[in-house]
Amino acid sequence: MTMKTVQAIRHIGFEDLGSFASPLREAGCDIEYIDVAERDPATLDPLGADLLVVLGGPIGVYDHDAYPVITEEIGVLRARIAADRPTLGICLGAQLMAAALGARVYPGPVKEIGWSALDLSDTAEPNPLAALRGVQVLHWHGDTFDLPKDSTLLASTPLCTNQAFSRGPNVLGLQFHPEVLGARFEHWLLGHANELATAGIDPVTLRHDSHRYASKLEQAGATLLTGWLSQLAR
Numbered sequence: 001m002t003m004k005t006v007q008a009i010r011h012i013g014f015e016d017l018g019s020f021a022s023p024l025r026e027a028g029c030d031i032e033y034i035d036v037a038e039r040d041p042a043t044l045d046p047l048g049a050d051l052l053v054v055l056g057g058p059i060g061v062y063d064h065d066a067y068p069v070i071t072e073e074i075g076v077l078r079a080r081i082a083a084d085r086p087t088l089g090i091c092l093g094a095q096l097m098a099a100a101l102g103a104r105v106y107p108g109p110v111k112e113i114g115w116s117a118l119d120l121s122d123t124a125e126p127n128p129l130a131a132l133r134g135v136q137v138l139h140w141h142g143d144t145f146d147l148p149k150d151s152t153l154l155a156s157t158p159l160c161t162n163q164a165f166s167r168g169p170n171v172l173g174l175q176f177h178p179e180v181l182g183a184r185f186e187h188w189l190l191g192h193a194n195e196l197a198t199a200g201i202d203p204v205t206l207r208h209d210s211h212r213y214a215s216k217l218e219q220a221g222a223t224l225l226t227g228w229l230s231q232l233a234r
Contacts, residue, residue, distance in 0.1 A: 003086075003229060006031045007049035009041060009073060011057025011092060014187035018179035019218040020053075023226050042072040046079035051086045051229075054093030056177065058192065060143050061095050061105040074100045086170045086232050091141055094164070094173030101148035101167070108144040110159060111199045115139070115209040118155040118163055118176070128172065128231070129154050129164060131223035136213040138177040140188070145175075169233045178221040182214025 006029045008017050017024065017031065024031060029051070034044065046052075054073065064070040077100035080087050089097040095105045115136040120127050132155075139157070147153055147162050154164035155176075163175045180188070189196070189203045196203055 003027055003029050003050045003232075005029065005049045006051045006053065007034055007044070008032070008053040008055060009034045009036060009076075009093070010055050011036055011059065012191065014184060014191050015056040015091075017053065017055070018177075018181045018184070019221050020179045020225050023222045023229075024051075027226075027229060036069045036073070040072065041069060041076050044076055046076045047083055047085055051088065052076075052080055054087075054089045054096055056091030056093060056140070058195070059092065060107075061092075061099045061145075070096070081167070081171055084168060084170050084233075087172070088228075089173040090179060091175060091177060094175050095143055095145050097171070097173045098145035098148050098165070101151065103146045103148040105143055105145040107142055108160060111142040111195075111201075112139040112157065112159045113141075113196070113199060113201050114206060115213050116157060118157060120155050121153050123152055123154065125152075127154055128166060128228045129224060131220045131227060132178065135217055135220045136209070137217055138180045138210075138214075139175075140177055140192070141175060169231050172228060178217065178224060180210075180214065181218065182210050185210040185214060 006024055010033050059067050073096050077097055081100055099105050115138055117136055118132055120129055120133055144160050145162055147165055151165040151167045154166055156163050165173050
């Protein structure tokens with residue numbers, strides 16, 4: 001499927017497309033960021049872009065009263081997924097996709113913040129996350145979700161059963177962060193400093209692990225994305 005236009009819904013500046021931006025541009029895509037603090041998602045045409053990516057952020061799906069943008073994004077996603085248009089969600093984006101599909105989103109038993117590998121599921125079709133097998137990925141979430149109806153579980157970790165799901169070839173939700181750039185990881189540590197302190201998580205350890213693992217994740221993440229784009233259905 002030929003991709004020309006990508007819209008990326010962004011909630012916080014440093015949680016951007018990261019390592020995914022280069023392969024998208026190399027594929028000839030024009031990337032447009034929709035910063036929800038500046039632009040109402042309700043003004044978007046849900047079917048307008050060839051690919052819609054919904055990125056991460058520090059709010060929860062159940063925070064819709066405090067942050068009405070949540071409800072608006074779920075509406076966009078519900079229309080887009082119903083039309084089976086290519087849609088990718090990362091962390092909060094995956095939770096919003098799950099909510100749009102009618103699944104429950106709720107606080108997990110613990111915060112999962114740090115680097116660890118995924119347990120990939122055995123799936124009837126080739127698992128689109130195969131490039132991440134044995135690769136340490138970044139986890140940074142406190143919430144989780146039930147597996148949406150008619151979706152396929154793709155990956156788990158000991159702390160979070162539902163790490164990734166697909167719904168046909170065009171809809172992919174990733175609870176973890178495969179897009180993080182090592183060169184920009186300090187933005188994450190500074191931007192989420194209060195959350196790390198509250199959770200008792202040492203930024204020194206996270207920084208050290210990013211130096212060890214980010215480069216390999218950048219390569220594997222690009223392979224994942226390129227592979228997923230190549231199998232999108234028209």
